[in-house]
Amino acid sequence: MKRVCNFSAGPATLPEAVLQQAADEMLDWHGSGMSVMEMSHRGKEFTDIITTAESDLRELMDIPDQYKVLFLQGGASLQFSMVPLNLTRPGESADYINTGSWSKKAIAEAERYCSVNIAGSSADDNFTWIPTQEQLQLNADAAYCHITTNNTIFGTEYHELPDTGEVPLVADMSSNILSRPIDVSRFGLIYAGAQKNIGPSGLTVVIVREDLIGSAREATPRMLDYKTHADAGSCYNTPPTYGIYMAGLVFKHLLKLGGLKAVENLNRRKAAKLYTAIDENEFYNSPVRRQDRSTMNVPFTLAKPELDKTFLEKAESKGLVNLKGHRSVGGMRASIYNAMPEEGIDALIEFMKEFSERYA
Numbered sequence: 563m564k565r566v567c568n569f570s571a572g573p574a575t576l577p578e579a580v581l582q583q584a585a586d587e588m589l590d591w592h593g594s595g596m597s598v599m600e601m602s603h604r605g606k607e608f609t610d611i612i613t614t615a616e617s618d619l620r621e622l623m624d625i626p627d628q629y630k631v632l633f634l635q636g637g638a639s640l641q642f643s644m645v646p647l648n649l650t651r652p653g654e655s656a657d658y659i660n661t662g663s664w665s666k667k668a669i670a671e672a673e674r675y676c677s678v679n680i681a682g683s684s685a686d687d688n689f690t691w692i693p694t695q696e697q698l699q700l701n702a703d704a705a706y707c708h709i710t711t712n713n714t715i716f717g718t719e720y721h722e723l724p725d726t727g728e729v730p731l732v733a734d735m736s737s738n739i740l741s742r743p744i745d746v747s748r749f750g751l752i753y754a755g756a757q758k759n760i761g762p763s764g765l766t767v768v769i770v771r772e773d774l775i776g777s778a779r780e781a782t783p784r785m786l787d788y789k790t791h792a793d794a795g796s797c798y799n800t801p802p803t804y805g806i807y808m809a810g811l812v813f814k815h816l817l818k819l820g821g822l823k824a825v826e827n828l829n830r831r832k833a834a835k836l837y838t839a840i841d842e843n844e845f846y847n848s849p850v851r852r853q854d855r856s857t858m859n860v861p862f863t864l865a866k867p868e869l870d871k872t873f874l875e876k877a878e879s880k881g882l883v884n885l886k887g888h889r890s891v892g893g894m895r896a897s898i899y900n901a902m903p904e905e906g907i908d909a910l911i912e913f914m915k916e917f918s919e920r921y922a
């Protein structure tokens with residue numbers, strides 16, 4: 563067996579220790595004689611798994627008691643609809659800050675249900691920056707203000723949250739949840755598809771303040787009402803049981819590493835190394851404004867774009883895979899989520915150096 567350094571944006575690399583544990587427990591979970599995949603979601607074994615996963619996530623993120631944790635399906639993309647369906651009344655307006663492709667999709671979906679005020683946008687320079695507080699046109703009467711805390715495609719990240727006053731802040735945190743400590747009480751609602759920093763695809767984590775639950779629009783399908791899932795402990799219907807189990811293993815793993823402060827330190831060190839390698843070498847360029855750079859997704863271009871294909875081929879032959887940038891940015895993108903080991907970054911940096919020496 564030989565594992566590669568997988569720089570995929572998502573689904574993405576998972577901690578090897580977690581995969582190993584899942585493999586060890588595959589056929590017989592804790593003496594139950596069953597795989598987690600084969601268990602009733604109402605049985606005592608799975609109840610233990612989901613309860614532990616929730617309490618470990620609460621501990622990791624220091625989630626206040628007045629927030630519910632929901633384990634849902636439909637990806638972050640279904641939250642683009644669930645958020646306006648649950649949080650706006652007919653005739654109300656919501657603020658959205660447009661920082662890239664995922665924000666745009668969230669906006670397009672919200673516009674089907676409510677009026678949308680684009681409170682800020684970095685569209686003018688191909689989303690290479692994050693609007694500052696002074697640049698925002700916030701509506702004090704908005705039902706909520708939606709941001710994308712990390713822009714997976716463009717490689718920007720909020721390093722300071724906007725101040726929205728009494729207006730609940732709603733965040734798509736799909737690609738940087740659990741990458742560092744955050745103050746959950748600053749948010750009305752947080753959501754994240756699992757497949758970047760949490761676990762396998764098929765699971766969506768929603769953290770929502772209780773007062774925002776229970777006023778969904780009349781015609782909201784029961785399955786899209788947060789109250790349905792909050793009242794049923796995420797087991798109204800069959801939840802994505804194996805995904806929840808895997809997420810639970812990841813939460814335990816992060817707690818064992820020392821929690822999110824320790825994770826943040828490691829992430830900062832990894833990202834700093836890679837950005838330095840890009841900045842110090844004329845052959846490579848980061849298109850993102852320095853203070854807005856993401857610690858999770860690092861896009862970069864080559865001085866000779868005609869060499870992109872060669873770069874990818876040579877990288878792959880060294881076991882460095884999935885480095886191709888998104889078509890809307892071009893060049894390369896290294897996604898370096900929590901589970902990317904520092905050795906993976908070192909190997910990439912070494913390869914980039916060799917490549918530029920040979921081809922510059």
Ligand SMILES: *Cc1c(COP(=O)(O)O)cnc(C)c1O
Binds near residue numbers: 640734756
């Ligand atoms: C990946 C991603 C999504 C889409 O997630 P799905 O689970 O595929 O719907 C949405 N927002 C952000 C920021 C993402 O990185």
